Amino acid sequence: MSATTTTRVALITGGSGGIGRAVAERLAQDGLAVAVQYAGNKARAEETVAAITAAGGRALAVGGDVADEQAMSAAFDAVEAAFGGIDVVVNTAGIMVLGPVATFDLDALDRMHRTNIRGTFVVSQQAARRVRPGGAIVNFSTSVVRTQLPSYAAYVASKAAVEGMTLTLARELRGRDITVNAVAPGPTATPLFLDGKDEATIATLAKATPFERLGTPEDIAEVVSFLAGPARWTNGQVLYANGGLA
Template sequence: MTETTTPRVAIVTGGSGGIGRAVATRLAADGLHVLVHYSGGKDRADEVVEEITAAGGVASTAQADVADEIEVAAMFDAVEQRYGGLDVVVHTAGIMPLSPFLELKLDDLDRIHRTNIRGTFVVGQEGLRRMRAGGALINTSTSVTKLQQVGYSAYVASKGAVEAITLMLAREMRGRDITVNTVAPGPTDTPLFTDGKSQELIDRIAAQSPMERIGRPGDIAEVVAFLAGPGRWLNGQIIYANGGVI
């Protein structure tokens, strides 16, 4: 008699591009059924699903404002209805307006707070309420919380909040066999990082790493895949995935 196993299921927020896309395809390659979340990039999310299904995986899309608890609840309802449960939440969705502190528009600060902090709470609450034993919540921060580069004050403040709750959430999951970790990428070749930067500046940033390059989305996806799968003894940790910049 052949033993059947229930496929593990993941939601990847911000899965329509950049690091989120790499994470979604990597988890699908590991056999997870993946819901690819998007906010406004439906065409890009559809492309991710096409890529996954062409490789023999299972995936679909859902739209939601990550800071809207009603829309997020509907997205989690959808993943349970389609795939029968939930095991992994990878929260990569976020925004990064940059500005010197003294020139920062408070409306931009409010937008960053809403998406990056409130969104992390909304997605995390819904995910942890529904997640099966053996599950993993993986949030994203940034290595800039340690690098302390100028112009990133509002963004770093929002990601510092994400880091601050990581161990606390892991401890609150005591007895449920659920891990909570945060991955903090360094400079990575995505539009979020490269847009508005000259090639000369990108090359200068790349030279700071002992690896003499900036990260690739796949580099970050490998770390996430480990935390989502075999890395069960890593819990409550901030993992700075940056090639040795710090």
């Protein structure tokens, strides 16, 4: 059999930076061929691909809006054409806008929900149709669903929706030998998390876990690697990857 039919293949949305890039690089290290999806930053996606290729892996970049079903259908087509199929889909693409409910900008709410809810749903829909037996779908929530910090209500609402669709999809794929789980990171040192926070706030959040540090993208990628590979008996779950945050 050719390499295109024997190598496991992963598609990572939002794979050009932050957690997404760490996940792409980790899955490539695990031996998967990797497709790095990007929305607007083609150059960063190609940097991720170049880094994976330089390390001996196989990768390509695919563009498109995760909330656009035609764009995502085309992206999945491109990955299947290049690598022969898809085994793992990881939805790291997301945006975060913070603010209290009383004054929250509803246009920002709509933008965030379009990417975080509709985008995850569109990609999960394609994954449910195409992922091969033995595969895995990994969506992204947040530990703030449980910690309920002020100013996170709109973001948490979008991620709670992701948890709901993830757990339901796991049951819908009965008999397909496909796991569906969500990862809920705690405070993690990414541009998405750090943007707009002062040093005192970051220091306080870093001290919140027993490890007294922020998580790293690589910490989260390790959990995704587990779910994408050996974790065949972990299904329909939300894994809180947060270093022991209460």
